[in-house]
Amino acid sequence: MSSPPACPVPLAPEVIQLAHGGGGRATWRLLHEVVRPALGITGVSADAAELAVPPGARLAFTTDASVVRPIVFPGGDIGRLAVFGTVNDLATAGARPIALSLSLVLEEGLPIDVLRRVLGSIAAASRIAGVRVVTGDTKVVDRGRGDGIYTSVAGIGVIAPGVDVGPHQIRAGDVVIVSGDVGRHGVAILSVREGLGFEATIESDCAPVTGLLDALVDAGTELHCLRDPTRGGLSAALHELAIDAGVEIALSEPDVPVDGRVAAACELLGLDPFAMACEGRLVVIVPPDHAARALAALRSRPEGAHAAAIARVAAGTAGRVVATTVLGTRRLLDFAASEQLPRIC
């Protein structure tokens, strides 16, 4: 009599259970068998990580929560978005990332395989950005109180020597540059979520902007302010800068790079491409005599190939963004009251 063959496939797929958040053996196993290996965290567990900081470094600190839906979209996923969102926020302070933390809110019932894939994406994105997740926390909420997975990534970065950027540096006459075409991320999410059958797939621009920052710094560009135009898109970024710096911004609409498919999708749906989120673009504000150098530096990298000078800072009315249209007329750009699309990041 032979024994029955071992079942090669688990009878039920592994899913997240409330016990995985309880702090007992199930939590320990989830962390040591799934989370830490996927992120490449080795050594003994601890509640905090010690950082190696270069002596004399100036540090920047930021955090970004990600609640994007769906968690996988053309050109990216929640893992890439979580890492690049934080890395790009550091870049807007002129900083390169040196360490990330990851906190997870998992919903009961999430397949552990999905968690593994998100963690794998976080690890891959971290490698691309030249940084690692060094500490974290994992919580579980009951079914119907989450949406699979929410992430929060905090990041610490070292500010490049000599860089001091912020709205306080913005002066009338400064030139506003964007590193590439705008609105891709928002439209990519919209197309997949609403099941819109655009002829060609529009991919998110989801990417780190750290390389663009390096190129600007290496070229000796005098940087006044940096911003990544995420939620609310280019329009919200320019409005926030105009408010914080107490200036008016004069935008030249025809100079703003917009992919033809993005423009077509927005026109079809009555959306404003300037208010659609980017996740891999940098808005760079420089004094006029550094504009050519900044453009050349950005264009020296593939992700900055379509960089363009799009606006000028004017004394004018604080907080106002005035656009010159393709017809040569002028209009006030609207600081949209509400989102065009919820949960895009």
Place this chain on the structure above:
Amino acid sequence: MSSPPACPVPLAPEVIQLAHGGGGRATWRLLHEVVRPALGITGVSADAAELAVPPGARLAFTTDASVVRPIVFPGGDIGRLAVFGTVNDLATAGARPIALSLSLVLEEGLPIDVLRRVLGSIAAASRIAGVRVVTGDTKVVDRGRGDGIYTSVAGIGVIAPGVDVGPHQIRAGDVVIVSGDVGRHGVAILSVREGLGFEATIESDCAPVTGLLDALVDAGTELHCLRDPTRGGLSAALHELAIDAGVEIALSEPDVPVDGRVAAACELLGLDPFAMACEGRLVVIVPPDHAARALAALRSRPEGAHAAAIARVAAGTAGRVVATTVLGTRRLLDFAASEQLPRIC
């Protein structure tokens, strides 16, 4: 004809809407009229904050997500828990906090007044811990995809000079001390959530342990390892340490301080007080010749008045926690497979 009197009360209470997460004007107003004032964040907005770090400082980095339900409980609320959870994780690395980040996941429909109260609690808890929230992110999820409010707080701390703690420092013969009675937080949450009418209210121990760390360091205590016994309680903390250090821990059950009401509640409900979460206790592991000094240092502060030596590190079997009971018998302490109570922090 007189104009109608201005309505002194808004017709509908203000609640979080998806638009508050969209990155447009509604987001800007929420951040500038509610979030930043409540946290005392001033100056222009930026996506990252620059940190003031003392030269030569060694830094620790950690993060903690909070999904506790209900958000207000006897002795604390989600705001205090979020801040102290992170501050205490830093303390277990021997570090004092210098900066916090806050990311919020808000559910559509959350009354803005509740958000204000949570933010006020975060600000107050930060003041108590001697630190500030310097950067953050706020996202909104649709109704039924969250539970009012989830927080994630990351923290950076400066490690006290000369301190190098961790499981790698634990040696056979070391003494294990706990700074106060255990299990309060778990029982406090349980009592309010389940509507149990215990005769006396059991309050959470939710508090920062930073002052206890200071007392230990100021007394010149040689510290081998620190841990805060949160989810999974004292039992999970001891098991994790025994696993990571490759040692056995011999616990003396009668020496573990447990409040009489906590013990009674646990007995009534068939729960193990050693597996109930604490949120304001510190487990301290020191060489035997420093045990008296460590106890005196802890007891010099009100929150350490009930500090007690509870266990010894033995060579024994790695990962095992053996308890001597009040009857003098010995039993293996269980590393509970699942939580006794979900979402307690």
